[in-house]
Amino acid sequence: MKQLELIIAGFGGQGILSAGRLLAYAGMLEGKNVSWLPSYGPEMRGGTANCSVVISDEPVGSPILDTANVLVVMNGPSLEKFEKSVVSGGLIISDSSLVEAKPKRTDVDFAGVPATQMASDMGNFTYANIIILGKLLAKTGIVSKESFEAALKKVLPPKKHHMIPDEMKALEMGHDY
Amino acid sequence: MAEKLLMKGNEVIAEAALRAGCRHYFGYPITPQTEVAHYMAKAMPKINGTFVQAESEVAAINMVYGAAAAGARVLTSSSSPGVSLKQEGISYIAGAELPAVMVNIVRCGPGLGGILPAQCDYFQSVKGGGHGDYKNVVLAPSSVQELYELTVEAFNISDKYRILTIILGDGMLGQMMEAVEFKDKEDIYQDDKKWACTGTKMERESNDVTSIYIQPEILENHNLKLQAKYKKIEENETRVETYNCENADIIVTAYGTVARIVKNVIKMAEKEGIKVGLIRPISLWPFPTAEFEKYAETPKAFLSVELSAGQMVEDVRLAVNGKRPVHFYGRMGGMVPSQKEVLDKIKEILNK
Numbered sequence: 001m002k003q004l005e006l007i008i009a010g011f012g013g014q015g016i017l018s019a020g021r022l023l024a025y026a027g028m029l030e031g032k033n034v035s036w037l038p039s040y041g042p043e044m045r046g047g048t049a050n051c052s053v054v055i056s057d058e059p060v061g062s063p064i065l066d067t068a069n070v071l072v073v074m075n076g077p078s079l080e081k082f083e084k085s086v087v088s089g090g091l092i093i094s095d096s097s098l099v100e101a102k103p104k105r106t107d108v109d110f111a112g113v114p115a116t117q118m119a120s121d122m123g124n125f126t127y128a129n130i131i132i133l134g135k136l137l138a139k140t141g142i143v144s145k146e147s148f149e150a151a152l153k154k155v156l157p158p159k160k161h162h163m164i165p166d167e168m169k170a171l172e173m174g175h176d177y
Numbered sequence: 178m179a180e181k182l183l184m185k186g187n188e189v190i191a192e193a194a195l196r197a198g199c200r201h202y203f204g205y206p207i208t209p210q211t212e213v214a215h216y217m218a219k220a221m222p223k224i225n226g227t228f229v230q231a232e233s234e235v236a237a238i239n240m241v242y243g244a245a246a247a248g249a250r251v252l253t254s255s256s257s258p259g260v261s262l263k264q265e266g267i268s269y270i271a272g273a274e275l276p277a278v279m280v281n282i283v284r285c286g287p288g289l290g291g292i293l294p295a296q297c298d299y300f301q302s303v304k305g306g307g308h309g310d311y312k313n314v315v316l317a318p319s320s321v322q323e324l325y326e327l328t329v330e331a332f333n334i335s336d337k338y339r340i341l342t343i344i345l346g347d348g349m350l351g352q353m354m355e356a357v358e359f360k361d362k363e364d365i366y367q368d369d370k371k372w373a374c375t376g377t378k379m380e381r382e383s384n385d386v387t388s389i390y391i392q393p394e395i396l397e398n399h400n401l402k403l404q405a406k407y408k409k410i411e412e413n414e415t416r417v418e419t420y421n422c423e424n425a426d427i428i429v430t431a432y433g434t435v436a437r438i439v440k441n442v443i444k445m446a447e448k449e450g451i452k453v454g455l456i457r458p459i460s461l462w463p464f465p466t467a468e469f470e471k472y473a474e475t476p477k478a479f480l481s482v483e484l485s486a487g488q489m490v491e492d493v494r495l496a497v498n499g500k501r502p503v504h505f506y507g508r509m510g511g512m513v514p515s516q517k518e519v520l521d522k523i524k525e526i527l528n529k
Contacts, residue, residue, distance in 0.1 A: 021354065062513060
């Protein structure tokens with residue numbers, strides 16, 4: 001994939017914004033142009049959190065995405081809200097342990113990964129976002145696993161660096177699912 | 178150059194101000210710029226600086242007046258409704274010729290409006306806003322890297338001319354993360370600020386920082402002095418980026434957020450055989466009139482694209498001076514035009 005235009009959406013607290021930031025950081029470390037934009041507009045409490053990430057060889061025009069070529073959803077309402085934003089031929093990845101519905105669209109690629117279940121089995125449900133990113137890396141190849149690990153080192157504060165091996169394990173699990 | 182960092186626009190503004198030697202911040206929180214205050218609240222106590230969350234925007238701008246009068250490098254930041262409240266203080270700062278920097282991360286108006294990106298405060302920033310014959314320098318960054326560079330520059334310009342410099346952005350720039358590379362050391366304009374109120378120690382005459390001049394002859398002379406200063410700034414501090422304008426079919430003009438979108442439109446148009454140029458004013462005041470004069474007869478038409486009902490377009494028309502038609506395309510209320518919308522407008526103008 002030459003240019004990633006990604007929307008990640010879910011509930012607040014699922015690590016939606018940090019997943020996007022990690023991916024953008026990894027892209028930047030590979031020398032690509034990147035942008036990350038959180039939804040800061042009016043949202044209901046308990047509603048969806050989402051962010052847009054662009055990783056590109058070209059300078060990023062608008063970081064606001066009207067359409068995305070990849071959509072990651074970690075709850076049901078997000079699939080409903082953003083399914084129509086995906087371009088034809090694009091990709092939707094869902095956390096199938098939380099999103100029961102499948103996309104209605106037939107012109108897009110779809111992968112369901114029971115990420116929250118897999119993360120809970122690992123003993124830490126907060127790794128669900130990383131498992132999902134593993135699948136995204138496998139499907140798109142937008143950044144390498146090595147760059148992702150380097151991004152973890154940059155983004156996580158040093159006192160959390162001991163978590164990196166588990167985070168990378170989670171990434172691998174999603175990657176190989 | 179140090180390593181590239183991925184940082185939020187608002188945080189970069191604060192970091193840039195610190196790097197420029199700003200040690201005093203006064204503000205009042207308002208979305209979408211509150212991260213500037215967050216950053217300063219954390220940073221200032223560690224470096225013996227001052228962070229005050231004032232009781233209102235009115236108080237904050239008057240604290241800026243006080244700190245600037247004492248010769249300090251000082252920053253305040255707000256968003257549109259808050260900046261409206263600051264206007265009286267801004268006029269006093271202009272009258273008293275104080276150097277200071279203000280950030281306006283614009284939201285959509287009028288009134289309380291909404292928090293999404295807008296450029297509807299161009300008139301307020303560039304044409305006045307407060308009372309009196311005065312100007313503020315207005316800089317309009319269009320990337321996170323430029324937020325950094327222009328914030329540092331804003332402090333230098335302010336000190337050099339004793340003027341308020343406004344950084345005019347919007348929620349998209351303030352909220353987005355993008356790569357930024359900080360220099361190891363900033364070029365900081367050095368000025369001994371002999372005019373500042375720092376205490377005479379009974380060793381010199383007192384300095385007065387004031388904007389009150391009751392005698393008409395004296396006040397007129399003060400105004401003439403201000404106008405001469407503004408002319409000098411127009412000559413020295415105009416900033417503009419020009420791209421692809423030679424032989425352009427149409428020249429689009431846009432600043433800040435919108436200029437980013439236009440740059441992608443240029444590529445789309447090229448694939449369809451349309452040559453689109455861009456004049457991107459970086460300083461909105463002083464406005465890059467000369468650049469428009471230079472290309473006034475090059476394209477078939479000009480198009481100003483803004484997140485407003487049409488504000489900068491008036492300055493573009495003045496600069497092009499009737500030599501070519503100047504069209505306008507704008508969105509409001511936090512809506513941002515897509516690349517396709519802009520391209521469609523270009524095609525409509527060129528009858529393609």
